[in-house]
Each structure stands twice: as C-alpha cells, then as structure tokens.
Amino acid sequence: MDLFRDSGWEVRREPQVPGEADLVVKNGNREYVIELKRAPESRRDRVVPLLAEAILQAQAYAQKIPQARGLAIIASPHLSSAVVEQALEFHHNYAPDVAVGFFDDRGFRVFRAPGLESLNSPAPQIDQRRRAVPESQSYALFSDLGQWMLKVILAQHIEPRFLSAPRRKIRNASELALAAGVSQVSASRLVRQLEAEGFLDRYADQLELVRIEDLLEEWQAAERRAFKEIPCRWVIPGHGRKQLESALQDYSARQIHQQPAENYGERSSPRVCLGLFAAAEALGVGFVQGVPPVLYVERMQAELIQQLGISQERAIQADVYLRIPSHKESIFRAAVEHKGVLASDALQVWLDVSNHPSRGKEQADRIRDQVLSPLLSR
Structure with missing residues (x-):
C-alpha cells in the first residue's frame, strides 16, 4: 500500500490464500501483520463487527511471524468521526493490545499503533477540503427552516409520538415545500445542497437521505452555539x-x-x-x-x-x-x-x-x- 511505502515502511503483500494476512509491513524493528476489511457504509453496526473479525484474524496471523504484531484496519469510502470513536471504544474495551487503524477514500486516517501515528489525518481538515460547493454559494443545511425540512424528511422513520411533522412520500423539492409549509425556493436550495454534500440518494423515487450518521454528526456540531x-x-x-x-x-x-x-x-x-x-x-x-x-x-x-x-x-x-x-x-x-x-x-x-x-x-x-x-x- 502506498500509504505505508510513502512513510518509509517496507510492504510485502501476502498470497491471497485462506489463513494468511493481507499485508506485512516493516520499518526497523517494528513489524505489523495486517488484516484489512472494507466497510461499505459508515455505520456502527457494520464497522464494529468487521473490526472484531479483523482483530481476531490479525492476532492469529501475527502468531506465525516472530516479533510481529497484528494490525486490524477498516477502510471505507467515507468514515465519520463518530463511528470511528465508537469502534475505538470497542477496541479499548475488548482488544487494547491489538493495533488498529481506520481510513477512508477522502484521506481521513486514524491509527492506534506505535510508529504509525504520523499517518493520522483528522476529519475536520478533510471535511473542509471536500466540500464541492463554495461556502459563499452554499445553502445552510442547518438554518432554521433547513432543520425543520430535515425533520420533515426524516419523520417517516420516527414515530409520531416523538416528532410532530407531516408523514408522506416526498418525491421532490415542490412536495417538500408543500409538506413543510416553506417556500419553493427554500426547499429547492436545501435539496440541491443535500445533493452536493452527498446526503441524498440520487436513485430513490423519493427524497431519501443517506449517510445519516454523518448528517447527524454535522447537525450536532452546528447546534453547539451560544443561546x-x-x-x-x-x-x-x-x-x-x-x-x-x-x-x-x-x-x-x-x-x-x-x-x-x-x-x-x-x-x-x-x-x-x-x-x-x-x-x-x-x-x-x-x-x-x-x-x-x-x-x-x-x-x-x-x-x-x-x-x-x-x-x-x-x-x-x-x-x-x-x-x-x-x-x-x-x-x-x-x-x-x-x-x-x-x-x-x-x-x-x-x-x-x-x-x-x-x-x-x-x-x-x-x-x-x-x-x-x-x-x-x-
């Protein structure tokens, strides 16, 4: 993997046979046997089980190489900080002696492994670089009406006794404006921004949100303001x-x-x-x-x-x-x-x-x- 090579590690790719590690990396007297799992979504119920499996396999592979340590790595197209923190909590509680790492396609990287700390790259810096829409042109997802419209979209997945909002199939911005009682302009801007941020399923027959964990994480951060x-x-x-x-x-x-x-x-x-x-x-x-x-x-x-x-x-x-x-x-x-x-x-x-x-x-x-x-x- 270029990630390790560029940092001065010697990389040896193992044959893809059952019972063998994906990679072995070495730098000086440090050597890691790597088991890599790829998570299709940034969700706790997907990432933590994959991490548990990778930890067990990395431990088993490391026993075959003297002085080597197991390194369980989770990769994903997009990992949220919240999910990584939950996975690290699992790691701390059940397998603190095993090295772990996480990275995604944006460049977000977190490693809990001696000698690999320099590879870490925090999410906020990556998030700022990844925005496809200039800040001056973007519509605030978490403005007052923006938050209300998000609640209207999400209401179909939350029981009425917990959230009061219209519950109907909303196929486009016009129907969102009607359901939420807002202007067509406001609804259209929100939908465009959701698309630009990658929070909207482009192939669904209605307005369906994806990467909800990430959306809620950003929503939480937006709410941490003075009042x-x-x-x-x-x-x-x-x-x-x-x-x-x-x-x-x-x-x-x-x-x-x-x-x-x-x-x-x-x-x-x-x-x-x-x-x-x-x-x-x-x-x-x-x-x-x-x-x-x-x-x-x-x-x-x-x-x-x-x-x-x-x-x-x-x-x-x-x-x-x-x-x-x-x-x-x-x-x-x-x-x-x-x-x-x-x-x-x-x-x-x-x-x-x-x-x-x-x-x-x-x-x-x-x-x-x-x-x-x-x-x-x-």
Whole structure:
C-alpha cells in the first residue's frame, strides 16, 4: 500500500490464500501483520463487527511471524468521526493490545499503533477540503427552516409520538415545500445542497437521505452555539413544578388552538415548549433527575412570565431556565403534545443534550437506542 511505502515502511503483500494476512509491513524493528476489511457504509453496526473479525484474524496471523504484531484496519469510502470513536471504544474495551487503524477514500486516517501515528489525518481538515460547493454559494443545511425540512424528511422513520411533522412520500423539492409549509425556493436550495454534500440518494423515487450518521454528526456540531438562557425562580416556593405543569397545560391549550400551522409568524402569544431533560421525560424516554427544567420560549413577554408563575428577580439559583432558541421554527413546529403540554421533539432533545454535563451523553444514547435506531439501521 502506498500509504505505508510513502512513510518509509517496507510492504510485502501476502498470497491471497485462506489463513494468511493481507499485508506485512516493516520499518526497523517494528513489524505489523495486517488484516484489512472494507466497510461499505459508515455505520456502527457494520464497522464494529468487521473490526472484531479483523482483530481476531490479525492476532492469529501475527502468531506465525516472530516479533510481529497484528494490525486490524477498516477502510471505507467515507468514515465519520463518530463511528470511528465508537469502534475505538470497542477496541479499548475488548482488544487494547491489538493495533488498529481506520481510513477512508477522502484521506481521513486514524491509527492506534506505535510508529504509525504520523499517518493520522483528522476529519475536520478533510471535511473542509471536500466540500464541492463554495461556502459563499452554499445553502445552510442547518438554518432554521433547513432543520425543520430535515425533520420533515426524516419523520417517516420516527414515530409520531416523538416528532410532530407531516408523514408522506416526498418525491421532490415542490412536495417538500408543500409538506413543510416553506417556500419553493427554500426547499429547492436545501435539496440541491443535500445533493452536493452527498446526503441524498440520487436513485430513490423519493427524497431519501443517506449517510445519516454523518448528517447527524454535522447537525450536532452546528447546534453547539451560544443561546440566550434566562434563569428564573418559582414565585411560590415548594409548589413550582405543579404550578408550572398546570400553567403550561393552560397556556399550551390556548397556543395549540390559537392559529393554523401555516400562520406561525402571525401569533400574538409566544410559543412555548419543554426542552432538554424535561422534554425527554414528557416523551417517555427520560431518566435524568434533579436538573432544573428548561422551557423553550419564542420570545420574552411579561404576561408569559406571569402566567407561568415564575420570576426573573433574585434568580441566583435557578428553579427553571427559559431558553430563547435561534432556530424557532425547527423547534416549535416539530414539538409534540403530551397531556396538554408541548415538548420539543426527540431528535431535538438528542441534539440538545448530547454534550450536556448532567449525564447528557447517557440521555442521548437512550434516545438513540429507543427512538432513532430505525433511522440509523437503514
């Protein structure tokens, strides 16, 4: 392999017979027996089993060559950092003594092998070089309406109780615009950008996303931005949660029936929904306790604060946080009603809690397993 030769390693290709390694590479006193597996897709359920098989075979082959170590390598047209991290976690837990490596056709490379560290090439640098569309001409996939349209496309693979969106076969940008309630121009730009980024199946008879793991990884990164969050306290201490629940039910009942969905921008009262762990609890997938609830509010309004029974005054230790999102339509259009209270959708919760210090990763993993698995297993 040129990758090793260019780095000064002697490469010996073994005969393609059962029970023999794919390659043997040597540099000074270091020698590796390589078992190479190619993963057609960047998915955990594909990459980790292939890695496990490659590790076992590399270990067996290395026993036949004194002083050599096994090196299990996974190659793929496109590997996401998230999947590689999951594979490395498997490697660390079950076979830390075996050297491993990962690379893809873009040039992304990760090696956990003494003497091969210089071959590593991080994904972010490669991702910046690979973009086919100049940044100045590209449509932001993760703009407010962009995120909402992505949720509409993905909704057919997520149960309605976890995400509120039209569920229908969408064959083109025109039908996406109609389903999402956005302009034809916005929908067309999103579809073109999905195609340019390689996230759209060009051969499907409808808008079908591919490389979803990579798309969600980029979506997560786009959501790690500053937001306005306001700490508040209960007006009546000790009865705050019951009071909040009751107030939200009353407020949400008026909100739900206030206007048709197509008139979101004309509402006089700000939209409100539970967010983060409080939303996860309402959706039936929560397990983190003791974290002050977060409410997404469209905008601050004195009447809203009063109706919710909270106050911004002397809120040094917050009982509840009001969060004003930058992507309002994506959050409020997809919110799910549960017992008269609106909660942000499960995909949004997954995006929001993934990097939260209060056991956010565990909460995100639960949502991934219980809600997003049909989406990711395709």
